[in-house]
Amino acid sequence: MSQSNGNHDLFENLRLELRRGCLSLAVLSQLRTERYGYTLRKALAEQGLEIDEGTLYPLLRRLESQGLLTSAWREEEKRNKRFYRLSPEGKLMLKQLGAEWQRINSSLNGIL
Amino acid sequence: MELLDRYLQAIEFWLPKRQRQDIIAELSEDLRSQIEDKETELGRKLEDAEVEAVLKRCGSPLAVASRYRSQQYLIGPTLFPIYRFVLAVSLIGCVVPRFLIWIAFLLVDPAHRGYLHMENLWATVLYFAFFTTLIFAILERSGVKLQGLDTWSPRKLPPVRDPNRISRFGSLFEIAAAVVFNVWFVSIFWPGPAIDFYGVRITIAPVWQVFFWSFLFLAAANVAIAVVNLFRPYWTPRRASLRLLFDGIGAGLFCGLLKAHLLVGISASSIPAAKAIELTNLINTWIARMLPWAIVTMLVMLSFDVYRIIRLRCVHLPGSSIGPAVKDLSSPMVNGN
Numbered sequence: 001m002s003q004s005n006g007n008h009d010l011f012e013n014l015r016l017e018l019r020r021g022c023l024s025l026a027v028l029s030q031l032r033t034e035r036y037g038y039t040l041r042k043a044l045a046e047q048g049l050e051i052d053e054g055t056l057y058p059l060l061r062r063l064e065s066q067g068l069l070t071s072a073w074r075e076e077e078k079r080n081k082r083f084y085r086l087s088p089e090g091k092l093m094l095k096q097l098g099a100e101w102q103r104i105n106s107s108l109n110g111i112l
Numbered sequence: 113m114e115l116l117d118r119y120l121q122a123i124e125f126w127l128p129k130r131q132r133q134d135i136i137a138e139l140s141e142d143l144r145s146q147i148e149d150k151e152t153e154l155g156r157k158l159e160d161a162e163v164e165a166v167l168k169r170c171g172s173p174l175a176v177a178s179r180y181r182s183q184q185y186l187i188g189p190t191l192f193p194i195y196r197f198v199l200a201v202s203l204i205g206c207v208v209p210r211f212l213i214w215i216a217f218l219l220v221d222p223a224h225r226g227y228l229h230m231e232n233l234w235a236t237v238l239y240f241a242f243f244t245t246l247i248f249a250i251l252e253r254s255g256v257k258l259q260g261l262d263t264w265s266p267r268k269l270p271p272v273r274d275p276n277r278i279s280r281f282g283s284l285f286e287i288a289a290a291v292v293f294n295v296w297f298v299s300i301f302w303p304g305p306a307i308d309f310y311g312v313r314i315t316i317a318p319v320w321q322v323f324f325w326s327f328l329f330l331a332a333a334n335v336a337i338a339v340v341n342l343f344r345p346y347w348t349p350r351r352a353s354l355r356l357l358f359d360g361i362g363a364g365l366f367c368g369l370l371k372a373h374l375l376v377g378i379s380a381s382s383i384p385a386a387k388a389i390e391l392t393n394l395i396n397t398w399i400a401r402m403l404p405w406a407i408v409t410m411l412v413m414l415s416f417d418v419y420r421i422i423r424l425r426c427v428h429l430p431g432s433s434i435g436p437a438v439k440d441l442s443s444p445m446v447n448g449n
Binding site for chain 2: 036037038041052053054055057058061073079080081082
């Protein structure tokens with residue numbers, strides 16, 4: 001029982017590690033068009049990539065502080081929302097990371 | 113929405129001050145959107161239990177707030193192994209000798225164990241731990257770059273250690289030191305009823321003869337071992353056992369010497385007779401009080417000798433992980449010399 005729990009915890013840790021790098025790429029790719037946090041989460045979830053708010057918003061801030069995103073507060077449906085989109089550096093980074101992802105993916109497909 | 117406001121307030125407390133309002137506004141917008149979507153789906157207002165479920169899924173306030181902070185540590189992963197090593201060495205160096213000497217005093221001279229103040233030991237340990245941690249935290253904070261971290265080269269790394277190899281320099285030093293010391297020892301302490309030492313006449317008990325010749329024999333034996341070590345610089349079980357035997361005899365003799373009250377009298381033209389007697393007793397007492405310290409030192413030395421023998425024996429056991437494998441089959445250790 002405890003070994004099964006240990007395996008489950010280990011799997012969860014490794015799964016989170018695997019997801020962590022992919023999430024940045026996924027978020028960058030979805031911000032080619034301007035979105036605010038909640039719609040971004042919904043867009044990712046619709047494509048099978050659930051991401052909770054506690055992970056998404058710190059990630060958005062980090063990407064913005066790295067100069068890959070720009071953001072602006074704007075009123076929509078009578079509520080203030082923060083809209084994000086790719087900066088020019090973000091577009092370049094997305095292109096590079098996309099190519100890297102394709103390379104890793106094809107290598108792993110061969111390995112697995 | 114009271115639950116939501118309480119939740120946001122709890123998160124706000126742990127957030128970095130500059131970003132508080134911004135983060136709370138954004139998070140609040142997200143959570144309100146989630147609740148509204150659910151309400152639209154159900155066609156009614158959410159009950160408190162349902163709002164609670166939404167917030168619980170989001171995570172505890174502290175966990176949520178912590179994700180907005182950059183990872184912080186008192187001592188980072190580069191310095192941490194050095195910190196742990198320094199802490200372990202300082203604590204072992206602080207606790208073990210004191211504890212061993214306290215035990216030795218308890219066994220040999222319980223009346224004088226008081227001045228070691230064992231009750232202060234924990235305070236000493238805490239001081240050591242505190243100041244070591246403080247120094248490393250300051251180093252981490254000041255961003256001091258470790259020398260050699262960027263300029264290292266495999267060529268500058270220390271050579272592979274072979275614990276069974278005896279340094280030739282060490283053997284030469286041992287021989288030279290033994291010769292110098294023994295010449296001095298024989299010239300000053302040649303057994304007789306008295307020793308003249310820089311104008312002071314020291315009368316020694318007759319039992320000194322036993323100690324003198326024993327020490328001289330031991331010194332000769334140790335020089336012989338050092339000479340063999342010089343030409344065959346690998347420990348062998350036989351040589352290591354001899355070293356243990358001679359060190360054991362030496363330790364026993366030295367401890368016996370401390371308890372023997374060897375000093376019978378001191379006389380010098382400048383010292384009055386009564387003062388000389390008082391001085392003799394004082395020196396004998398203080399020599400005897402060194403016994404617990406000597407026992408600990410000898411035990412440490414003998415434990416090194418014993419460990420050396422165990423290591424040598426384990427090298428020959430199949431599957432043993434103690435000690436390095438014998439790489440040089442031509443070394444005398446393999447031949448048992």
